[in-house]
Amino acid sequence: MPTHAYTSIDIPFNCRHTCWFCGEPSSTSLHFPHDAQSCIYLEHVLLTIPACNECQSFKYPSDLTSIWALRACIKQALISKYTKHLAIGENWTEQELIDSDFSGAILGGFGKSAWHMYEIAKQRVAFQGWLVSVDDLPLNSIDDTAGFEFNGTHYSSLNTCIDFFVDATNVDKDLLTQLVDVVTPNRFDYALKIAKLNKRISNAQRVQIIDEITTQEVEKREIAFEQQHRNDADQTITDVLVSGTTAPAFAIKWAMGKSVTTLAELCDLEDDYFDEFQYLGGTAAFSSYNGLQLYLKAREELAWIEQHDPNKDVWL
DSSP states (O other): OOGGGSEEOOOOGGGTTBOTTTOSBOOEEEEESSSGGGGGGOSSOOEEEEEOHHHHHOOOOTTOOSHHHHHHHHHHHHHHHTHHHHHHHHHOOHHHHHHTOOOSTTHHHHHHHHHHHHHHHHHHHHOOOOOOEETTEEOSOOOOOOOEEETTEEESSHHHHHHHHHHHHOOOHHHHHHHHHHHOGGGHHHHHHHHHHOOSOOHHHHHHHHHHHHHHHHHHHHHHHHHHHHHHHHHHOOOEEETTEEEOHHHHHHHHHTTOOSHHHHHHTHHHHHHHTGGGOHHHHHHHHHHHHHHHHHTTSHHHHHHHOTTTTTOO
């Protein structure tokens, strides 16, 4: 396809010598796509994009549909190429490198330049370019590249993120993958911390760790569910008037919390009730207990529950 068929994206004045993909000085342009056969997949016009020599040199699939998909592909290529540089920030802090006191021709140079190399790689990967427009009109295409984002870095997928940390921090891939499945990708940071603490493990140890984390997650969900149920109950439990006596909401809530549903069960826990509410004083505590007795007695009749119990939907 002839060069004149491509349209240059608009370049802001302050970015006129900047690679749109990584933010480095641009020394060339990238024609997207490379050949005419690929244009059948495009969602927009053929584009010319300012790029550095490195970003321009990366190969990409011929069936990419947009400039956004191209950017995601090139970003992933940068992450893969500079994994060792990016790994510096995962394994060290800047202060640790300053305090490391490396010496010698190799280690001494690493200690002095490592953090700077990490920052350059991190900035290139994180750079988002500018809003794309052509002849002052926004590009008629939506960035639909979902991918996976963690700690400020956008990966083409969750799997590529896992692969990066396996290479960068030497964690156990199977362990990290299974942990993410258990705790969900939203808690990738937690899964990664566990994986970093258990790098060299046997199959049996891996199974044990996964079992323990799975059990913890199940217990957390059960507690959260119960808490949500209690919160919902707190919002909906109301006082009930029975035979001229009030069964207060706090007493009904106490009965629910103790799984007390009948008058006989309440009688068995009479001492517990008065121990719980002794701070009310003898008269008030007895009055609330009496109201609760009448309420539970009334609930023995299904017809009464249907017609008169405002809390009928709250009881389990």
